[in-house]
Amino acid sequence: MIKKINFATVLLLFVSVNIAFAQFQVPTNYLPGSNMNQPNAVNKPIGNSKVTKREIINTSNQKNELDSLVNQRQSDALTNQSIEEDSIKKAKITLQNKIFGFSIFNKKAGTFETNLKMATPKNYILGPDDELIVDINGYSEEHYNLTVSADGYVKINKVGNVYVAGLTIDEARNRLIYKLSSIYIGLKKFNGRTDINGLYASVSLGNIRTIQVSVVGEVQFPGTYSVPSLARVMNVLYLAGGPTENGTFRDVQLIRHNKVLAHLDLYDFITQGFSKGDISVQDQDIIKIGLYKSRIEVKGRVKRSAFFEPLPTENLAFIFENFVGGFTENAYKDLLKVERITKTERKLIDINYAIANSFYPADGDIITAESITENRYENRVTLSGEVFRPGTFSLDSKLTLSNLIKRAGGVKENAFLARVNINRLNKDFTPGIMSVNLADVLSGKAEDVMLEREDKITVFSITELRESYTVTIHGEINGVKENLDKKTAIGDTKTKQQENGNNAQNESSSEISDKLKSDNISNVLLNRQVKITIPFQTNMTVEDLIIKAGGLRESASTGFVEVVRRKKNEFVENQDYSSSQIAEVYKFSISKDLIVDNSASKFVLNPFDEVFVRSSPNYELQQFITLQGQVLFPGVYGLEKKDDRLSDLIKRAGGLNKQAYPEGAKLIRKTELSESESELKKKQIKDFNDNYSGIEINNASESSESNHETIGINLVAALAQPGGPDDIQIINGDVINIPREPQTVKITGEVLYPNNVKFTESKSLGSYISSAGGYTSSSARKRVYVIYSNGSVKRAKNFLFMRFYPRVERGSEIIVPKKLKSANTSQQIVSLVSVLTGTVTSIIGIITLIKATAQ
Template sequence: MNRSRTQSYWSTHHDAPFLLFRQLPALSFFFLLLAATTGFAQQPSRADQLNDEQIIEFYQRAQGSGLTEMQIEQAAMSQGYTLTDIAKMRQRMAKIRQQSNRTGQFSVDTLINRSQQGTLSQRPYALGDSLNLLRRDTIRRPYIFGASLFQGTNLTFEPNLRIATPRNYVVGPDDELVVEIYGNSTESFRLRVTPEGSVRMLNLAPIFVSGLTIEQAEQRIVGRLRQAYQGLNRPGSGTYASVTLGNIRSIRVTMVGEVVVPGTYTLSSLSTAFNALYLSGGPNPETGSFRDIQVIRNNRVIRTIDLYDYLLRADKKDDIRLLDQDVIRVNDYGVRVEMVGQVKRPAIYEVKPGETLKNVLNFAGGFTDRAYTFSITLRRNTPRELRISTITQDQIATFIPQSGDKYTTGEILNRYENRIQVSGAVMRPGDYALGNEITTVRSLISRAEGLRKDAFLNRAILYRERENTDLEAIPFDVGRLMRNETEDIPLLRQDSVHIYSVRDLREPYYVSIEGAVNRPDTIPFVTNLTVTDLIALSGGFQEGATPTRIEVARRIREDTTKVTGAETVQVFQFAIDRELNLQPADARFILKPFDVVYVRTSPRYALQQNVSVYGEVMHPGNYAIESRSERISDMLRRVGGLKSGAFLPGARFSRRGNVIATDLGAILDDPGVPGNLLLEVGDSILIPKRPETVSIQGAVLNPSTISYIEGLSFKDYVTQAGGFTDNARQKRAYVVYANGLKDRTKRFLFFRKYPKIEPGSRVIVPFEPLNDQRPLTPGERIGLISVLGTMTITLTTVIINLVRLF
C-alpha cells in the first residue's frame, strides 16, 4: 500500500450497509485472516510484527475476497485499527514493491493480480492501482514537474502528533483536554469535549470551549476553577493550573476536482492541506493543476495553494491547518509547456498568467554548462499543424508561453570561434585567443614568450583549416621571420603553428659503458663528457677491472663508401689508474654520441668457485678451486684423506645435479685415467659408508632389498627376489653400482655371464616389450633354418632338371 489514508466509504456510498451485509462472509474471512496470520489484534504495535511474506499474503487474500481498498480500511477502522497501523501497512507494501521492482524478482503486484484475474475490470479504481499507472505513464511520457512529490514512498507528510499544543489550535468536539492543578493542591482531569462543545469537571457548571483556541479555552477553564480554588494562577496563591491537549479529534475533509482519488477523508485535527493532498494521491498529473489548488471553508476560498512555491523555494506558507468539513479543490491545469535539451530539469511545467519564458527557464533550473544559450527552438501547435520558431536571448524575458509549447535548448558546438595554437619549441606552447594583440605568426610566438634555444630555425609549419575542413600545410622559415627578413603571416581562426626542435630531427643521443664497472648503463649524451666522467657515473671500477685496458668504440659517421679498409667502427684504447686519471695524451679525449666504453676484467681475476666434498672424509665441506687445472684427484688429497668407514667403490661424483659414473678408487690409484675430470663450480663428491644391502627391481616375482652376502652371485640374488617372471628379459639384465657405473649381462654362444654384485648394487631385470613381436628362441631358429635349407635344395633340383630337358 502506498498511502496512509482512511477514506470514508459511508459518505460516498449510500447503499454501503446493504453491500456489507451481502459481503458478510468475506468480512468474516478477512478478520479471521488477521487473527490467524498475525496474531496482533490485542497488541499495541501491529504492523511492525508482520514480516514481508505475511503482508503479501494478507493483502492478496483481502483483495481476493472482493473488497476494495476503501472497504478494507473502513472495516479495519471499525475493528479498532488506527490510522498509524494502516499507514505502516501501506509503507511496508510500498517498500516491498520498490525492492521487487529494483531486483527484477517476482513482484507483489504480480502475486496480487494472479488472484484477481477476471475481476480486475469490475474492481473500483483503487489508490494503489492509480499510482502504479502513474509510474508506468511517467516512464513513457515526459516528466511532469511536481508529480513525484506525491509518488515517493519515503515522503508521507504525516502530521507530528508529539509536538507541543499549538497556541492557535481551535478546540472542537471529541478533543481531550488535560487539566493539571499543582502547588498547594494537586489534581488532574482529562476532559473530553462533548458534541455540544462543552466540558464538565467537579461539581461546576459545563464550560463551553468549542471554537475557542487552546489558550482561550485555558483562560475560561481556569476562570471557572477559581470557584473551587481561590486565587488560582494568581501571584502568592500557591496553586496553579495548566490546560493542554490530550487525545485529538478527527476531522473530515473532502477532496474534489482533479485529484488522483477524490472523496472524503478522515484526518487528525492537526493535519494540514499537504497531508490531505498526499493522502488523496495529489493532483492528477494528466489533468490537475499544481498551481491552482483551493482550500474552501464555509463556502469561501480561504487559500490558493501554489505547489511550485514549496518545490522550488521550500515555502510552506500555504500549508495551512485544516478544520472539519473543509473542502480542497484541485482545478484543471491552465497552460503547460515542455522544456527539453540542455536545461537542468527537463520536464513539463505549468505557467500562470503573466509569467514569461524566463520564469519557465528558472523553474527548469536554468541552462546547463554545455547549453547553447544564443537561441531556443520553439515548437508550437497551430489550429492546423505545427510551427517552428526561434527565440533569441533578448526575447526570453518578455516571451509569453502558450499551452502545448515545447522549448528545446541545444548544445554548444565542439569548436572554437577564436582559437589558435602553437606547439613545439616555444617557451609556452598551448591555445591562444585570436584578436587584438595576436594576429600574426610573429605576434603569436612573442606571446608564447619566444623560441626555445633548441628550436630548428630553418623550417616551421602552419596548419590551416580550409573551407571544406581539410588541413593545409604552409611551411615557412621561422628564423628569417623572427629576424624580420620576411613578411609576417596573418593568422586565421583554427590556425596551428608547430616549431620543430633540433632533437625532433635526429636520433636520440646516448653513450654506453659495459664490462667491469659497478653500474653498466646507457645514459643520455652530454657534451664534453670524458671517459673518466662516464666511469664515475657508472659507479667506478669493479674489483677485478683492468684500468689499463679501456676501449672506446665509435661509429663511423662519414659515408662508408669513401672509407678505405674493412673497419666498421673506430676503436680507441686508454690507460687509466684507479684514481680515474688519464694519461696526459688522452686527457682531452671527448666522447661523442653513440660511443661505447668497454672496461676489461683482469685475466687472472676470478670469483671463488666452490666444490662440495662430504661424507666419509676427514674434513668435509666446501672447497675453492685453486686453479683451472685442478682435478678430482687433487681435491681428494686436499680433504685430508678418508675415514676408516669410507666405501670408495660407492663414491659418487655429481655435476649440475646429474650423477657422473666415475671410479674414484681407480682415480686415486692412477690420476692419469680418463675419469679424473677437471673440477667446475658446483661439483660435489660424496664418499659414503659401506652399504650393506642389494636392491633387486624389475621383472622379478618379489622386487625387494636384501642384505649383501659375500659370495652370492647375480642369479642367487634374483632367486632371493622370487626368480624371474614369465616376461623377464634375462639377457638384458644389468647392475647399477653405488658409484653410478653399470654392467650388463654378456653372452657367448649359449652361455650367459652375469655381472658381479657389490655392496649397494641395484639389480635391474627389464620386462619383455608389450607388442607381439617377441624374438625367436634358439630351437625355433634351428627349425626355421632347416625348413629354408630343404626348400633351397628342392628348388635347386627342380631348376637343374628343367635345364636338362631344354
C-alpha cells in the same frame, strides 16, 4: 390490527435505516505517523496557570477507522509495488517524476503536520469535543476543564450549562466570564476591566476536536479524512497524497457550504513559500483538485528540467525565472527551440531569449535549451613544443607569431628555429600547414606572421629531429647507473627519457642471454658481465662512461679496453664502396683509479660507440669441491691450481682411513645441458626404445637442463700413479665420495626376489641371480648389466654361441632389465603361418604339375 401492522412496519424500517447508515458510513481519518491523532490523556496542570498539553481526542470508532485506513494503504502499497513492474505503470511513474512539484507529496521522508502548539486563532470556531481551560486567579483560585458536548454545551458547577458551539474563542471567553461572574463577584466588568478587584479569569483552548474534511478530484487518495481542527489545507492535501499526474497544481479549491472559499496555488508555496490560500479547514469542508489546463515541458541546459503548468498570463521569461531556475552555465541562450502541436501536425519555433517577455507558451509545448558548441573558441590559438609556457592563448587584435612567442616566455635553448609549423584551417575547414623560419622572424630578417583563430603553432626540439644517440659499455663494470632507479634489478632496468628530449633509454642487461649461460668454469666470469646503454653526451670519454656505469670491478683489466665504432660511409662520387670493413676498433689502456690527470685517456666517444672492458687474464673466482667419506679430514676444499687432481685432493685431506674402500670411490659432477642437447638426448632414448622395443630400460632417466652424473674413477690407480691417466683433474662443484668397504651385492630388476646378498669372492653373476630366485619369464637375459660402486657400468657380452657375464665386485648392483612382449606378436605368427601355408601349397602344386607332364 392494521394499525399494529403499520406501526411494526415503520419500526422495522427505522431500525433498517439505522443499521444501513452504520454499515455504509465513510471511513474518516488520516495517514499514520502524524501527531494529530493521539489517545485521550489526563490533563496535567503546568505551573500556577494550570495549562495542560494540547492533545487530540479520538473515539474508539475513529481508532478503528484509522486502523482500517492504515491497512488499506499498506495493501495498496503492496499492490502498487507489483504493478510497477508493468511497462504502463513504469511509464506513469516516469511521467510523475518529471512533473514539477509532484515529488513533494510522494517522498517517503518529511510530513506536513498540524502545529498543535500554535496560539489559538481568534476566529477559531468551537465545536463538540473541544476542551476549554478556565483559570481563575486572585483572592480566589479555581481551575476548570470544560469539554464541549455533542449538543454544544459546557457544564460548570454551580453555574449550569453554557452554550458555546459555533462561537469563536473570544466570544466563548466573554460568555464564560459573564456566567462565572455570578459566583465570582469580582469578575464583573468595571469600565471594561476584569481585574479591578484583584480577581481575573483566563480562557484557553485545551484538547482540540477532530473534524471531517473531504478531498475530491484528481488526488492520489481521495476520501474523507479526520484531521485536527487546527489543520490547514496543506496538511489535508499532504495526507491525500497530493495531485495526480493529471491534477492541477495551480488551483486547489477549498469549498465550504457549497461555495469556493479559497484558492491555493501550489507553485507559490513551492517556489516562494507563500501560503496565501492555505487557510484553516473546518468540519465538512471539501478540498477539490481539478484537471490541469495547460502543461509544457522544459528540458536541456536548464537548472530544472520538468513538466510545468503555466497560467495564461505567465510568459516564458517569468517561467524561466520563477519555475525553471534559469539556464546552466553552458547553455546557448540566443536560441530556444520550441516544438508545438498544431491542429494537424507539429511545428518548430526558434525563440531568442531576448524576446521571452513577449512569448507565451501554449499547451503541449516542448522547450529545449541547447548547449554551446563544445571545444570551440572564438579567439583561441595553441602553442606547443619547446617554449617555456606552452598552452592556449587568446587571439587579440593583430596578434603575430613573434608576439605569441614572447607571451609564452620565449623559446628554449634546444628549440629548432629553422622551421616552425603553423597548422591552419582553410576557408572550407580542411586542414592546412605553413612553415616559418622562426629565427629569421625573431631577428627581423623575415616578415612576421599574423595569426588566425584556431591556429596551432608547434616549435620542435633539436633532439626530436635526430636519431636517439646512445653509447653502450660491456664487461667488468658494477652496473649501478647514475641517477637511475636503483630499486630495479640489473637485467630489467629502464628509465624515463632525459630532460633534454633524448629518446634514448638507460638499459641494463646481462652480457649474454640467459638461455646461453652455463656453470662451466670458463663461463663464470662471462656470465656476470654487464651491458649498459645510456644516452650519449657530447665530449664523453671512456672514463666518463665507466663512472656513469658504476665504476670498474676488481676483475676488470684496465690495460685492454676496446671501442667498436660504426663505419660511416658518406657518399662520394666515383668512390669504391666494396670494402668489407663494417666497423672501426680502437684499443687502449685507461687509468685504474679513473682520476682526471695527464694519465687519463683523451679518447672521446661518438654516438653508438660500444665499449668493452675485459676481465684480467689471471683473475679467477674461488672454486670449491666436496670430499666425502673415508678420509681423515672430509669437507669442502678450495682448488689451488687449475689442474688439481684426485691424488692432490686426497693428499690435502690426510689420505684414506682404514675403513676406506677406494675401489668404490665415486666422482659426482654437475652437468649442464642446453635445450638443444636435452632434446637430442630425449630423441636418442626414444630411438633406442623404438629399435629395441622388446626391452625396457629401467634406469634410463629423461635428461633435464641441470643434472648430476656419476663418473667412474679408479682411485686405487690414481693414488698409485699420481699424474697418471687415472688421476683425472677435478673442477669446481665436484663431489668425491669414498665409501666404507661394502659386504653385500644388490640384485634388482626382473628376478623373482630382488634383495641384497652377501658378497663372495668366487661367486659368479649367475650364482647371485640364483640367490635372488632366478630369472622371471620377462627377463631380458642378454641385457644384464652391473653397476659398480665407483659408478662404472659393464654388461653381458655374446661371442658366437657363448655369453660372458661381467665380474661382480663388492658393493655392486646387478640389474636385470625387463623384456616386453611385442604388441603385434600374434599378428606376426598368423602372418608367418599364412606365408608358410601358401608356400607349401605352391610347392605341392608344382610337384603335381611336373608329375602330370612327365606322364
